[in-house]
Amino acid sequence: MSGTDQEMVAPVTNGAAAAAADDRRDTGRTIRRWIRTVTPPLLFAVLVIVLWEVFVLITAVSALLLPAPSQIGISLVENAGLFARNAVVTLSEILIGFALGAFVGIALGIGLSYSRIFERSVYPWLVASQMVPIVAVAPILVVWFGFTLVPKVLVVALISFFPVVVNTVDGLQSVDRKMINLMRTLDASQVKIMRTVRIPWAMPFVFSGLKIAMALAVVGAVFGEWVGSNAGLGYLMLAFNNQLATTDLFAAVIVLSAMGIALFFLVGGVERLVIPWHHDKRQAGR
Amino acid sequence: MGSAKLEARGLGKRFKTHGQVVDALAGVDLALGDREFVSVIGPSGCGKSTLFNIFAGLETPTSGDVLLDGKVTVGDDLLGKVGYMPQQDLLMPWRTILDNTILGLEVGGVAKKEARQRALDLFPLFGLSGFEKRYPDDLSGGMRQRAALLRTFLAGREVILLDEPFGALDSLTRAAMQQWLLGIWEEHRKTILFVTHDVDEALFLADRVYAMSSRPGRVTQILEVGIPRPRTYDVITSEPFIEMKQVLLEKLRLAQSTGRAA
Numbered sequence: 001m002s003g004t005d006q007e008m009v010a011p012v013t014n015g016a017a018a019a020a021a022d023d024r025r026d027t028g029r030t031i032r033r034w035i036r037t038v039t040p041p042l043l044f045a046v047l048v049i050v051l052w053e054v055f056v057l058i059t060a061v062s063a064l065l066l067p068a069p070s071q072i073g074i075s076l077v078e079n080a081g082l083f084a085r086n087a088v089v090t091l092s093e094i095l096i097g098f099a100l101g102a103f104v105g106i107a108l109g110i111g112l113s114y115s116r117i118f119e120r121s122v123y124p125w126l127v128a129s130q131m132v133p134i135v136a137v138a139p140i141l142v143v144w145f146g147f148t149l150v151p152k153v154l155v156v157a158l159i160s161f162f163p164v165v166v167n168t169v170d171g172l173q174s175v176d177r178k179m180i181n182l183m184r185t186l187d188a189s190q191v192k193i194m195r196t197v198r199i200p201w202a203m204p205f206v207f208s209g210l211k212i213a214m215a216l217a218v219v220g221a222v223f224g225e226w227v228g229s230n231a232g233l234g235y236l237m238l239a240f241n242n243q244l245a246t247t248d249l250f251a252a253v254i255v256l257s258a259m260g261i262a263l264f265f266l267v268g269g270v271e272r273l274v275i276p277w278h279h280d281k282r283q284a285g286r
Numbered sequence: 287m288g289s290a291k292l293e294a295r296g297l298g299k300r301f302k303t304h305g306q307v308v309d310a311l312a313g314v315d316l317a318l319g320d321r322e323f324v325s326v327i328g329p330s331g332c333g334k335s336t337l338f339n340i341f342a343g344l345e346t347p348t349s350g351d352v353l354l355d356g357k358v359t360v361g362d363d364l365l366g367k368v369g370y371m372p373q374q375d376l377l378m379p380w381r382t383i384l385d386n387t388i389l390g391l392e393v394g395g396v397a398k399k400e401a402r403q404r405a406l407d408l409f410p411l412f413g414l415s416g417f418e419k420r421y422p423d424d425l426s427g428g429m430r431q432r433a434a435l436l437r438t439f440l441a442g443r444e445v446i447l448l449d450e451p452f453g454a455l456d457s458l459t460r461a462a463m464q465q466w467l468l469g470i471w472e473e474h475r476k477t478i479l480f481v482t483h484d485v486d487e488a489l490f491l492a493d494r495v496y497a498m499s500s501r502p503g504r505v506t507q508i509l510e511v512g513i514p515r516p517r518t519y520d521v522i523t524s525e526p527f528i529e530m531k532q533v534l535l536e537k538l539r540l541a542q543s544t545g546r547a548a
Contacts, residue, residue: 182376185342186393186441187366196389200380277380277421 067247075251082236083255089232090221091259093149097156098217102210105161109168109206113198123169130162134223142228152224152232159220160213164206171205172198204278207271214267218260233259290317291477292341292368292445296350298502299336310336312502313350318445321475325492327482327534329541333503334481338449341479342370354445369443369476373450375434377422383433384409384418390441405440411470412436428459435467445477452487464490465519472516485534486522489513497534499541507537 049069055061056068063071076083108126112119134155141151175198183193225234233256240249271278297314300307310333318324328334339345340352343364351358354367369390377386384405391401409415412432422430431451438446452460464487471478482488488495489511497507509530513521521527 176376178372178374179376179378181339181342181344182370182372183393184344184365185368185370186390188393192393196393197378200378203380275380277423 064244064246067250071247072250072254075247076254079248079251083233083252086231086233086236087255087259090225090234090256093152093221093224093232094156094217094259094263096149097153097220098160098214100153101157101160101213101217102164104157105164105209105213106168106206108161109165109172109202110194110199112165112169113172114194119169126162126165129158134159134220138224138227141224147228147230151227152221152229155224155227156217156220160217163212163216164209167205167209167212168202171202174205175201200275203275207267207275210271211264211267214263215260218256218263222256289319290353291320291322291355292479293317293353294337294341294350295353297337297340297347297352298349299333299340299345300348309502311340311347312504314498314503314505316496316505318477318479321477322494323471323478323480323492325480325482325488325495326498327485327488327495327538328498328503329500329538330483331503332498332500332541334483334498335449336503338370338372338447338479338481341447342368367443367445369438369441369446371434371438371446371448371451373453375422375430377430377433377437379422382419382421383414383425386422387414387433387436387440389437394441401440405436408436408440413466427455428463431455431463432466435470439470439474439476443476445479447479447481449481450483451480453482453484460487461519467491468515468517485531485538489527489530489534490517490519490522495530495534497537497541506541507534509534 053069056066067075108122112123137158138151138155141154145151145154179197179201180193183197188196221232222234222237225232226238229235233252236252237249237256240246240252294314294316297311297316298309299311300309302308314333314337316324316326316337326334326337336345340347341364343361343366346361352360352364354364359367377383378389381389384402387405387408388396388398388401391404392398396404406418409418412435414429414433414436417425417429422433425433435448435451438448452463455463468491480488480491492511495507495509495511496505497509498504499506511530513524513527
């Protein structure tokens, strides 16, 4: 009897207070974990930069081959305006192309999992489409659409939609059968089951696909610019390369990398907002 | 048994797997009167889960009928008519506890706000207060089962099927949960079919216990548990309880040995 009372009453009276205390402790722990995560890679980066600077100083290697980090830093500051203007061009190509690829990818993934016939007739072609090298397709797109934004956006979309489709389909197909049965006993419609069970279940998979897609999107945008453009970080790289302006070339690479990393973490941040439960679970699993 | 709420008549289920024919159920007769608490007990492989799925409408019997309120209702027609709580709690990790419990109401078309209010009114009774906005991963096994039970209760069906809901809990929590479930049932008076492999649990909870044998699954014993209600946990050491327990254990032992011989 007393066992019953304890088990039942304790959560009723202390539940809210305990939950609030938990939250406070969680915040403190999150900050500390964040510091622990961020510090080692930052220290490592500083170490590499210092060694690099020292190496250049000692060997007096030509800046045409390997510029010193300090030189690259100066280039970044001096050309800040130029980099910013061209970064905006590349960024818009990435964002528009990625959005297009993600949308098509998720929509196709849902469509594929809805219809067996659709899946069997379309899925092999999706895979085949990835076997056509983007290197070969990009020039054709330039021929069709000229030096506009369109061919870059299409290259980015083409390259980024595939991981999204594959992960969406995998996610939707891995749904716990028992959860669907539970919904069926509630007399839920197929559409309702899709919305309440299948899609939320697939979300972590979708986000895995989106992260890969974002990394590829950056590559896609630069490549699209190499094939034909008159602006963007990829265009700048080509130009600097032709002028043997190695220091500026390095600076452009750094701007692009920083942008890529930021975009990647942006997707991670959106993931945490959209599916907070999944992030908490992974943290708990560590 | 004319007034049975839910009834199985000559229920049979035959599976064919890899060219082998397996009779999961053969000629099962079973009835739940209105607001009765009935337990089904049997060794593993006695077709408890198959019976459960047929009652829930997830599987169609090969022979025999299911009657709901005296009308033959089988397969898809049963979907949405009977409350169903499987062994695993199946709480959705992406929903808060509150939103998990309103699932049945939500699917039934009740507005979210009203559904939440109705759930919140029952949170204290189910020992879940303070955990409304938490996610299932934050909860202990016992709490998760209570949340799943609340979800099943809120769906509002008159008949509820429970498949070993306390099977994964430690024995102390389990005893507390049994007692608590009886309290809820006495207050809300649902018709409950409770599947278990624990003899004490079956006898302590039920008005009537059906013992089943395995392969093919059939009813080997029907036992009316005459212990008056409300029951407290000390009845499990009383004379009549122990006598009934011996009868059931004997039946189950026989069922297991014949099952093996076959």
